[in-house]
Amino acid sequence: MRDSYEVVIIGGGIIGSAIGFNLLKMGVKDICVIEKSYVSSGSTGRCAGGIRQQWSSPMNVRLAMRSVELFKNFEKDVGMDIEYKQGGYLLLAYTPEEEEDFVKNVEMQRSQGLDVEILSKSQIKSKFGFMNLEGVRIGSWCQSDGHANPQIANIAYSMAIKRMGGDFITHTKVESIDIANKKIVGVQTDRGYIRTNTVVNAAGFESSKIGKMVNVDIPVYGERHQILVTEPVNHFLDPLVINFNHNYYIRQTKHGSLLMGQGDANPMPGEDLGNSIEFLEEMSQKMVRDFPLLRNVHIVRQWSGAYDMSPDAQPIIDESKDLSKFIYATGFSGHGFMLAPAVGESVAEMIVHGKTITMDISNLRMDRFKNHIEIEKNVV
Amino acid sequence: MMYDAVIIGGGPAGMSAATILGDKVKTLIIDENDRLGGQLVKQTHKFFGDHEHYASMRGFEIADKLLKEIQKKPVLISLSSTVIGIYPQNTVAYVKDGQIQKVQYKKLLLATGAMERQLPFVNSDLPGVYGAGAIQTLMNQYGIFPGKRFLIVGSGNIGLILAYQLAQSGVEVKMILEALDKVGGYEVHANKVKRLGIPILTGHTIVRAIGDEKVEGAVIARVDKNNIVKGTEREVVVDTICVAVGLTPLIELAEQSGAKVSYIPELGGYVPLRDERMRTTNKDVFVAGDLSSIEEATTAMMEGKIAAMQMVEDLTGENLEDKIYDDLNSLAIFRSGPKSAKIRTGLEKMGINVPKIDLPKPQRFERYDDSKLHAVIECTEEIPCNSCEYACKFDAIKVGININSVPSFDPAKCTGCALCVTSCPGLAIFMKRSEDKAATLGIPYEFLPLPKMDDKMWGLDREGNYVCDVKVKRVVKNPNKTNIVYVELPSEFADMVRHVKYPSKESPYVCRCEEVTLDEIEKVIDLGVTDFEELKRLTRVTMGPCNGKNCKMVVLGILSKKTGIPISSLSHGTSRPPTKPIEFRAFLKEGEE
Incomplete structure (x- = not known):
C-alpha cells in the first residue's frame, strides 16, 4: 500500500474489482482496491453465479447483454477459467x-x-x-x-489488477474520508492514510456506511x-x-x-x-x-x-452531485455478479471520460428516486 | 509301538504340551509339515499376551523357542507325517515316506488346529483367489508374492495382520472388506493398517471376482443383514483376492477317536465337547488349540499345557494341581476381556464354568508435561496384553492383575526410554515432546529401508493421509526389529501424525472429498493467494461433503509453512451447517413420502 493513489476503490467484491480491472485496462495504473476482509468475503463470495439477460426494462436487458459479451471473453481478458x-x-x-x-x-x-x-x-x-x-x-x-463461478471471477480480477500494476489491499478497513473545499483529499484506513481525489464506493450492502462518511445518503441496505x-x-x-x-x-x-x-x-x-x-x-x-x-x-x-437492496431493486450507479469524484456503484439487489463486467467498464469510463461511452446507464442514476419508483419484478 | 502320550499337531498347542509331557512320559509328536511350529512359523508380527506367554515375541521366534525346549527332552518327533485315521485299540495310523505307520497311545492329545473358511462368491475358483494362510505361507515362508494389488475380505486379526505384512513387503493392499458393521480384530491391529492408508470398509463384501483366466478385479457392495444392497456394487482393480473370513476346527480325528462333537458357532462351528482341563468325552483323548475353539496362539499354548499336565497326572499320578489351577486362572483372566465374549458364551454352552472377572479401570494421571519426551499410549481397547507394563523399568505403566485392563500411564515416572514403544505388539505407543513451535515424535517403524538422519518424509495421520512434512532426527534400531524413528514436525501436528513414509512421486491428496493434492494447493499459494478463504474458493479444498473436518488443519499447516504465518493467526473459515450431509427427503413432513 502506498500513501497516494489517483483512484481509491472501496470494496473488493466483484463490482469494485471489475471497476479496478477496467481502469487499468484503460490505462489508469495508479489505483488501489481496498477490501476489509479477503477477496470475495462479501456478497460475491456467497453468490450463486447466474448470468441472466431476461429483465423487464430495456436498459437492463442491454446492460446484461453487454455483460454477456464480456463474460464470453473473460478467460482471455482477465486470465482465468471461471467455469462460464x-x-x-x-x-x-x-x-x-x-x-x-x-x-x-x-x-x-x-x-x-x-x-x-x-x-x-x-x-x-x-x-x-x-x-x-x-x-x-x-x-x-x-x-x-448462463452461469459462472463468482468467487473465482472475483479472485481472477484481483490477481489481474495486481499483475497489471494496481494494488489490491485486503484485510484493511476504511475509517473515514477526508474532504476539503468540497473535494476528496484522502482516505483514512486502519493501516494508514491514503491521499486521493477520487473514491469509488463499491461497498455493497455497506455502501450507505461509506456514504455517511461524506454525508451522501445512499438508500441501500x-x-x-x-x-x-x-x-x-x-x-x-x-x-x-x-x-x-x-x-x-x-x-x-x-x-x-x-x-x-x-x-x-x-x-x-x-x-x-x-x-x-x-x-x-x-x-x-x-x-x-x-x-x-x-x-x-x-x-x-x-x-x-x-x-445490497435498493428501493427499486435496481443498481444505483452515479457520481455524487454534492461531492465531486465520489462515485458509487451499489444497490445491485442480488444481481451484481452478472452485471459486473459491464458495470466495471461503464464506471471506469465515467472516471476516465467523465461519462459512459459503451452503454447508456442513465436510468440507474440516483435522481430516479425523486420520481415514481418502478420496482424490478424479475427478482428472486 | 506304544506311547504314553501321542500328540497330533505340532503347532503352538501341541508344542507347548510336548514341553511338559516330554520329560515325564514317553511322548510322540506327529506333524504333517517338515518342521514343527504350525501357523507360528509364518507369523512375523509380535504377539499379544502375557510376558510369561511370549508376549512381544514374533510368532516364528516363539516356534523356535518352543522347539529348543522340546529338543532338550526325549520327545520323538515325526515330521512330514499325515495322520489318516484313529482306529480302535487307541491306534493312530499315519503315512510317512509313503509308508503306513501305526502307533498306539495311552493318552492322545489332538491339536489339529483349523482350516480356513470358504466364502461363496461368483468366480471364487479363479486363480488369484487365496486363503489368508496360503498367502502367509507363500510370502513369509517361501518369499513368493502371489500378486501386486490385494483385496482382503475379512477384518479379523488374520486379515488385519496379513494386510500389514503385505504392506511391509511393499505390495499394495487396496482395501479390507468387513461384512459386519465393525472391525473384527483388535483395534490396535486395525489402527496399524489404517495409518498405512489401507481403508477398512465395514458393511461391505465381495460379490464376485472379475477375470477370465485369472483375477483382474472384484465387484464389491454394501451389505445389510447379510443381504447385498442393490445399486451399491462397484468395481475395484486388484490381481489377488484374499479371503480371511475365519477358521473352522478340524474335528475329523476327534470324531474318529470317539470324542463327541457339538455345533457351537461361538467357538468356530463343530467342536469336540470337553471339560475345563481339555478332556473330551473319551477319557483318554484331549484337545487343545484351535480345534477346541478358534482363538489366539496364546490361549492354544495355555490349553496345551493344561491338557498335558492333566495327562501327566493321569499317567503317573503326579500331583500337578497347583500348577493346573494357576494356568486355569491365567486362562480365565486372559479370556475376561470384551474381545473374548463370544468364547465365554461358547464355553458356557459347553457347560464350562466361566468365572466373572472384573476389569479395573485405568488410573488417570495429571496432564502431561509436553516439554519432556514421554510415551503416548493409544491402547484403549481391553485386550489381553501387558507387554508394556513388563517393558517399563520405571513403573510408569500399569496393567495389573487382569491382563485385559487398559494400561495406566504415569507420565511423571516416564523417563522417555521408549522401551514400551519397542515392545508393544500393537504398535500403539509413540514418543512425544512438544514445544512452542516444533515437536519431536517417536514412531514405531517396521519398514525397510530404515530412514536416515535429516531425511525429509511425509507425516501421515491415523488414516494414512498426508499431514505435513517431517524431518528425521534420530533412528533407534532395536533387536526385535520394531525400530523407532524420531522426527521433527510443527507442534500443531504432533497429535495428528502417527506414521511416516518417504514421499511418493505423486503428490498426496490433502482434500480427499474434492481430490485436491498438495501440489495443487502449493501452486495456488505460489500465485500469491495467502488467505485460506481464497485458497478454498480457488481449489475447492474443504468444500466437499466433510466440510473440511478432515483436511482443514492440514491446509492451514501448508499455508502456514509457505507463508511463515503461524496457524493461530490464519483465518480458518466458517463452520456451516449441516455438519453432516443430509438428504432432501429427510426434510419432508410425515405422509409426504
Missing part, C-alpha cells in the same frame, strides 16, 4: 398474470436483440423431462444466459438471502431455472453440485448472515416436488449472503 457456461435460463410461469408478463417481456427483450423465446409446456417437457411441471403454463427461455449446495451428481441440468411462483432458483455447477436458493418470506435486514433450518425444510419440499430425482441427494452446506 451459456447453459441458458428457464423462467417458469404458473399464473395467467405471469404468462402475460412473460409474453410482454419476451417481446421487449427480442426487440433489444436477445435470443429469447416462449416455450410451451410440452416444449419444456421434451427439453427437461426430469422436472415435475404440474401447474406450469409456459416458460421463457434464453440460451445465451442489506437483506439476508439463503443458499445451499448439494453433493456433486452426474450432470443433468444445463440452465439455471427460476421459478418465481414457487420462489426458488437452481443451477448445477461445473463441479456437479447443485446451488439453490429462495427469497425468504420475511427476509432479515442488516448484516446478520446466519442460517435457518426452515430454509432447508422449505427448499427440500420444493425440490422433492419439482425435481423428484433430487430426493436422495445430500445437502452438503448452507450459508447466506446479503443482497
Whole structure:
C-alpha cells in the first residue's frame, strides 16, 4: 500500500474489482482496491453465479447483454477459467398474470436483440423431462444466459489488477474520508492514510456506511438471502431455472453440485448472515416436488449472503452531485455478479471520460428516486 | 509301538504340551509339515499376551523357542507325517515316506488346529483367489508374492495382520472388506493398517471376482443383514483376492477317536465337547488349540499345557494341581476381556464354568508435561496384553492383575526410554515432546529401508493421509526389529501424525472429498493467494461433503509453512451447517413420502 493513489476503490467484491480491472485496462495504473476482509468475503463470495439477460426494462436487458459479451471473453481478458457456461435460463410461469408478463417481456427483450423465446409446456417437457411441471403454463427461455463461478471471477480480477500494476489491499478497513473545499483529499484506513481525489464506493450492502462518511445518503441496505449446495451428481441440468411462483432458483455447477436458493418470506435486514433450518425444510419440499430425482441427494452446506437492496431493486450507479469524484456503484439487489463486467467498464469510463461511452446507464442514476419508483419484478 | 502320550499337531498347542509331557512320559509328536511350529512359523508380527506367554515375541521366534525346549527332552518327533485315521485299540495310523505307520497311545492329545473358511462368491475358483494362510505361507515362508494389488475380505486379526505384512513387503493392499458393521480384530491391529492408508470398509463384501483366466478385479457392495444392497456394487482393480473370513476346527480325528462333537458357532462351528482341563468325552483323548475353539496362539499354548499336565497326572499320578489351577486362572483372566465374549458364551454352552472377572479401570494421571519426551499410549481397547507394563523399568505403566485392563500411564515416572514403544505388539505407543513451535515424535517403524538422519518424509495421520512434512532426527534400531524413528514436525501436528513414509512421486491428496493434492494447493499459494478463504474458493479444498473436518488443519499447516504465518493467526473459515450431509427427503413432513 502506498500513501497516494489517483483512484481509491472501496470494496473488493466483484463490482469494485471489475471497476479496478477496467481502469487499468484503460490505462489508469495508479489505483488501489481496498477490501476489509479477503477477496470475495462479501456478497460475491456467497453468490450463486447466474448470468441472466431476461429483465423487464430495456436498459437492463442491454446492460446484461453487454455483460454477456464480456463474460464470453473473460478467460482471455482477465486470465482465468471461471467455469462460464451459456447453459441458458428457464423462467417458469404458473399464473395467467405471469404468462402475460412473460409474453410482454419476451417481446421487449427480442426487440433489444436477445435470443429469447416462449416455450410451451410440452416444449419444456421434451427439453427437461426430469422436472415435475404440474401447474406450469409456459416458460421463457434464453440460451445465451448462463452461469459462472463468482468467487473465482472475483479472485481472477484481483490477481489481474495486481499483475497489471494496481494494488489490491485486503484485510484493511476504511475509517473515514477526508474532504476539503468540497473535494476528496484522502482516505483514512486502519493501516494508514491514503491521499486521493477520487473514491469509488463499491461497498455493497455497506455502501450507505461509506456514504455517511461524506454525508451522501445512499438508500441501500442489506437483506439476508439463503443458499445451499448439494453433493456433486452426474450432470443433468444445463440452465439455471427460476421459478418465481414457487420462489426458488437452481443451477448445477461445473463441479456437479447443485446451488439453490429462495427469497425468504420475511427476509432479515442488516448484516446478520446466519442460517435457518426452515430454509432447508422449505427448499427440500420444493425440490422433492419439482425435481423428484433430487430426493436422495445430500445437502452438503448452507450459508447466506446479503443482497445490497435498493428501493427499486435496481443498481444505483452515479457520481455524487454534492461531492465531486465520489462515485458509487451499489444497490445491485442480488444481481451484481452478472452485471459486473459491464458495470466495471461503464464506471471506469465515467472516471476516465467523465461519462459512459459503451452503454447508456442513465436510468440507474440516483435522481430516479425523486420520481415514481418502478420496482424490478424479475427478482428472486 | 506304544506311547504314553501321542500328540497330533505340532503347532503352538501341541508344542507347548510336548514341553511338559516330554520329560515325564514317553511322548510322540506327529506333524504333517517338515518342521514343527504350525501357523507360528509364518507369523512375523509380535504377539499379544502375557510376558510369561511370549508376549512381544514374533510368532516364528516363539516356534523356535518352543522347539529348543522340546529338543532338550526325549520327545520323538515325526515330521512330514499325515495322520489318516484313529482306529480302535487307541491306534493312530499315519503315512510317512509313503509308508503306513501305526502307533498306539495311552493318552492322545489332538491339536489339529483349523482350516480356513470358504466364502461363496461368483468366480471364487479363479486363480488369484487365496486363503489368508496360503498367502502367509507363500510370502513369509517361501518369499513368493502371489500378486501386486490385494483385496482382503475379512477384518479379523488374520486379515488385519496379513494386510500389514503385505504392506511391509511393499505390495499394495487396496482395501479390507468387513461384512459386519465393525472391525473384527483388535483395534490396535486395525489402527496399524489404517495409518498405512489401507481403508477398512465395514458393511461391505465381495460379490464376485472379475477375470477370465485369472483375477483382474472384484465387484464389491454394501451389505445389510447379510443381504447385498442393490445399486451399491462397484468395481475395484486388484490381481489377488484374499479371503480371511475365519477358521473352522478340524474335528475329523476327534470324531474318529470317539470324542463327541457339538455345533457351537461361538467357538468356530463343530467342536469336540470337553471339560475345563481339555478332556473330551473319551477319557483318554484331549484337545487343545484351535480345534477346541478358534482363538489366539496364546490361549492354544495355555490349553496345551493344561491338557498335558492333566495327562501327566493321569499317567503317573503326579500331583500337578497347583500348577493346573494357576494356568486355569491365567486362562480365565486372559479370556475376561470384551474381545473374548463370544468364547465365554461358547464355553458356557459347553457347560464350562466361566468365572466373572472384573476389569479395573485405568488410573488417570495429571496432564502431561509436553516439554519432556514421554510415551503416548493409544491402547484403549481391553485386550489381553501387558507387554508394556513388563517393558517399563520405571513403573510408569500399569496393567495389573487382569491382563485385559487398559494400561495406566504415569507420565511423571516416564523417563522417555521408549522401551514400551519397542515392545508393544500393537504398535500403539509413540514418543512425544512438544514445544512452542516444533515437536519431536517417536514412531514405531517396521519398514525397510530404515530412514536416515535429516531425511525429509511425509507425516501421515491415523488414516494414512498426508499431514505435513517431517524431518528425521534420530533412528533407534532395536533387536526385535520394531525400530523407532524420531522426527521433527510443527507442534500443531504432533497429535495428528502417527506414521511416516518417504514421499511418493505423486503428490498426496490433502482434500480427499474434492481430490485436491498438495501440489495443487502449493501452486495456488505460489500465485500469491495467502488467505485460506481464497485458497478454498480457488481449489475447492474443504468444500466437499466433510466440510473440511478432515483436511482443514492440514491446509492451514501448508499455508502456514509457505507463508511463515503461524496457524493461530490464519483465518480458518466458517463452520456451516449441516455438519453432516443430509438428504432432501429427510426434510419432508410425515405422509409426504
